[in-house]
Amino acid sequence: MEKNGNTELHIHPLAKVTTPFDVWQNRTNAKNLEHGTCGKGIGATMKRHESPYKLFAADLIAPRAMLIEKLKGIAYYYGFIDEAQVNEALNDFLNAVDGIDWKIDDYTYLNSFENLIFEGSQGILLDMDHGVFPNVTYAHTTSKNAYEICQLLKIEDIEIYYVTRIYSTRHGSGWMSNEKELVLKNNKEETCIFNEYQKEFRFGELDYDLLNYALLLDGAYGTVTQKNLVVTCLDQTDEQFKKENIKTEFDQIYGSYSPYSEDFKPIF
Numbered sequence: 001m002e003k004n005g006n007t008e009l010h011i012h013p014l015a016k017v018t019t020p021f022d023v024w025q026n027r028t029n030a031k032n033l034e035h036g037t038c039g040k041g042i043g044a045t046m047k048r049h050e051s052p053y054k055l056f057a058a059d060l061i062a063p064r065a066m067l068i069e070k071l072k073g074i075a076y077y078y079g080f081i082d083e084a085q086v087n088e089a090l091n092d093f094l095n096a097v098d099g100i101d102w103k104i105d106d107y108t109y110l111n112s113f114e115n116l117i118f119e120g121s122q123g124i125l126l127d128m129d130h131g132v133f134p135n136v137t138y139a140h141t142t143s144k145n146a147y148e149i150c151q152l153l154k155i156e157d158i159e160i161y162y163v164t165r166i167y168s169t170r171h172g173s174g175w176m177s178n179e180k181e182l183v184l185k186n187n188k189e190e191t192c193i194f195n196e197y198q199k200e201f202r203f204g205e206l207d208y209d210l211l212n213y214a215l216l217l218d219g220a221y222g223t224v225t226q227k228n229l230v231v232t233c234l235d236q237t238d239e240q241f242k243k244e245n246i247k248t249e250f251d252q253i254y255g256s257y258s259p260y261s262e263d264f265k266p267i268f
Contacts, residue, residue, distance in 0.1 A: 010103045013058035018045040019071060020089045021078045046128075046138030053077045057104050060097050068094075107152055116155070118146035120163070124214040135174025147222035159226040162218070164211060165233045166241060168204040178204040184236040189259050208245035215248045231267070232256040243268050 022041035048054070053074050059067055068090065075086045110116055120141065125131050127141040143160060150158055167184075170176050171192050182203040192201045229250045231241045235257040243253060255267035 008103060010105050010109060011057045013056060013104050013106060015057040016045050016049055017055045017057055017060065018042060019055065019074055020093055021071075021075050021080065022048060025078050043138045048074065048077065051077065057102075061102050061104060064094075067097075107149055110149070110153060116150075118143070118149070124218050125210065127217075130214075130217050132175045135172075142218045142221055144221045150222070156225075158222070158224045159228070160224045161228045161230055162215065163230045163232060164206070166231055166237055166239055167206050167233065168210075170202045170204075172199050172202075176202060176204050177207045177210055180204050182237065184233075186235045186258070187233070205239070206241075208242065212245075212247045215246075219248070226251045229253045230256060235263070241267065 018041040020041075022044040024041075025044040026041045053070075055070055055074060059070055071090055071093065072086065075089070080086050080089075120143070121139060122137055122141045124142050126137045128136050128138055129140070130142070131137070147158075150156075167182055168176065168178065169192065170179075179202055182205070184203075190201075194200055227248070227250050229246070229248075229252075231253065232255075234241070234255050241253075241255070250268075252266055253268040255265060257263040257265075
């Protein structure tokens with residue numbers, strides 16, 4: 001806001017909505033805690049949407065009586081029977097809803113912009129279709145969704161930037177191909193740290209076979225006019241990126257040597 005950036009958030013009508021009851025489920029379900037969770041209710045929300053108890057962004061601006069009935073149904077879906085407890089959670093949620101100036105638009109809203117930037121979420125190999133179950137995220141972490149929106153809007157000029165650290169990481173439970181302790185430097189700005197739900201942030205050397213596999217998977221979702229790779233955290237280790245180990249042809253490979261833009265440059 002200090003730099004006069006755009007602070008408006010527009011939401012698709014069919015975006016799935018997380019409730020306090022989903023957060024409770026994520027944080028108390030023993031199997032979920034064993035598999036790993038961020039504790040924000042996201043996995044529970046996605047799982048709930050496989051049932052009839054759905055809640056979409058459009059429901060937040062629906063007639064209030066209908067929204068309340070949907071929320072009560074979600075509470076009962078999770079086994080809440082204490083009416084006072086349910087009403088307290090509902091009041092907190094509804095107060096939050098009332099405090100937001102909702103801007104809910106379908107994809108045609110995007111036609112008002114000359115350029116669109118789609119930001120990836122998590123690693124390709126945490127994708128619900130491609131990761132090692134059950135330690136995956138309930139989302140498509142590939143470029144699948146972005147490609148589908150581009151097709152819908154008839155956008156053909158697509159440039160993609162894949163991003164990897166110079167080493168492997170995993171936050172929480174799940175398989176890693178080459179986990180080992182790494183001695184890193186200049187990592188005081190690390191945002192992925194231990195928390196009570198995801199647990200430890202784990203490390204390993206960069207697995208080029210897995211990287212090639214992930215790139216192969218993602219490349220199957222669509223075609224691009226330019227394909228780039230960004231290698232980050234190059235200042236945190238003495239390890240050099242081995243371009244010869246990469247099977248995908250890139251138009252440009254960039255390196256990042258700090259959290260700052262002045263240390264971002266082409267390396268191949």
